[in-house]
Amino acid sequence: MRSQDHDRIYLSPPHLGRHELNYLHKAIEDNWVAPAGPNLTGFERDICEYTGAAHCVALSSGTAAIHLGLKLLGVGPGDEVLCPSFTFVATANPIVYLGASPVFIDSEAETWNLCPERLREAMEDRIRLGRRPKALIIVHLYGMPCKLREILAVAAEFCVPVLEDAAEALGSRYEGQPLGTFGTVGVFSFNGNKILTTSGGGALVTNHADWDQKARFWATQAKDPAPYYQHSEIGYNYRLSNLLAGIGRGQMELLEDRVKRRREIYGWYQQHLNGVSGLSFGPTEPTGGRSNRWLTCVLLNPAETTVTPERLRPHLETRNIESRPLWKPLHLQPLFANAPMYGGEVCTTLFEQGLCLPSGTAMQDSELQRIAEAITGAF
Known part of the structure; x- marks a missing residue:
């Protein structure tokens, strides 16, 4: 419910x-x-x-x-x-x-x-x-x-x-x-x-x-x-x-403020969820790169936790919090079943282990705290 x-x-x-x-x-x-x-x-x-x-x-x-x-x-x-x-x-x-x-x-x-x-x-x-x-x-x-x-x-x-x-x-x-x-x-x-x-x-x-x-x-x-x-x-x-x-x-006129806030949200999640076993953040900025951190994404390592993205996502829904799986790779889509593919292991693993967390720039710290508590509660 x-x-x-x-x-x-x-x-x-x-x-x-x-x-x-x-x-x-x-x-x-x-x-x-x-x-x-x-x-x-x-x-x-x-x-x-x-x-x-x-x-x-x-x-x-x-x-x-x-x-x-x-x-x-x-x-x-x-x-x-x-x-x-x-x-x-x-x-x-x-x-x-x-x-x-x-x-x-x-x-x-x-x-x-x-x-x-x-x-x-x-x-x-x-x-x-x-x-x-x-x-x-x-x-x-x-x-x-x-x-x-x-x-x-x-x-x-x-x-x-x-x-x-x-x-x-x-x-x-x-x-x-x-x-x-x-x-x-x-x-x-x-x-x-x-x-x-x-x-x-x-x-x-x-x-x-x-x-x-x-x-x-x-x-x-x-x-x-x-x-x-x-x-x-x-x-x-x-x-x-x-x-x-x-x-x-x-x-x-607001773009730089929005980028600053998205990056702050990513940092807030990192700080407050850093101790959750099996949960890590990504992706990583390349040398010389600065991301706008449009969405904060996490990975759940099955070797370290039994919590999967499809356990955590419905858990957050019961608390009226929207999250979303990472993109399903296109080579796994029925639409492109016959397309050539080079590799596939990395993006398939990311899809299986990843989840996007709420990242809207209008969020208050109290809402971030509510999300963090819901996530830690799932573990």
Whole structure:
């Protein structure tokens, strides 16, 4: 039976301030409720200023951004795209949208992201088979920078372009540089559970002016420059609305505070749960990396405790606390049962042993204490 003694603690709910209303009110007063408008261009400018990217196209979702990013990289029917298995399905679905096929790669145990050694193995093997990859997608899982130096070196060696999925990693950095700006194309998500939200939305960033224009063209139904509606290519209805962009502008003013608080929450959990036998924290920041700690994640070692993620999660639910398993690897999904996979042991173990804890930036220390007491009670 679920306890009704306390309000529900969600995993990662939106956290709005008062800044967002200023932009929304202005848009309504000026009747800028159509897709385009000053908030949209302003939000794109804000993202460029924060990340250092030369160009930004704000879109309806991070998935849309991955789709257009892969098109910019020339991915099409019959191609193969290398992709980490340990990620949300939205990373890989656009590969299939384009008629291409994903080739999955295992994680490494420190950052939980794409393993550079397995990447090299996959590159060499696909080329040996006459299947040179068209592109590589890298992901910064849970806001944690992947081992960019090693991964980018392999990609450069084999001349494979990189799409950087930083959907969960706005505010994270590697060697001082914002994530999302290392690949040929970068992608962000502003879904309701992200560290910055526009309710629903995403963005594509690039340093190529012609790619910026092409992405805008595709995202607005690929309308040719004519006085009437003429179309020579397939387009998409992918642009973010001016109203939602206003929410994003207000959120951008708070981003550094949000990153600071997420990191504090991670540190609080570490301090107060450090003595729980069999429970450990991850992933680990790589040398030179700073994670936004979007979600605090724990691992439960079966050699040290009988408490499993699927025992702890329902236990927390009885106390009105939401938690969530780590991503189920894509090579284990029925959708991708026949896709090639290199490795698999690391990400499978992470899935079996991992759980995400509530990490919302509006949480008070009293709520964190309630979560910690519920966890220790399960042990």
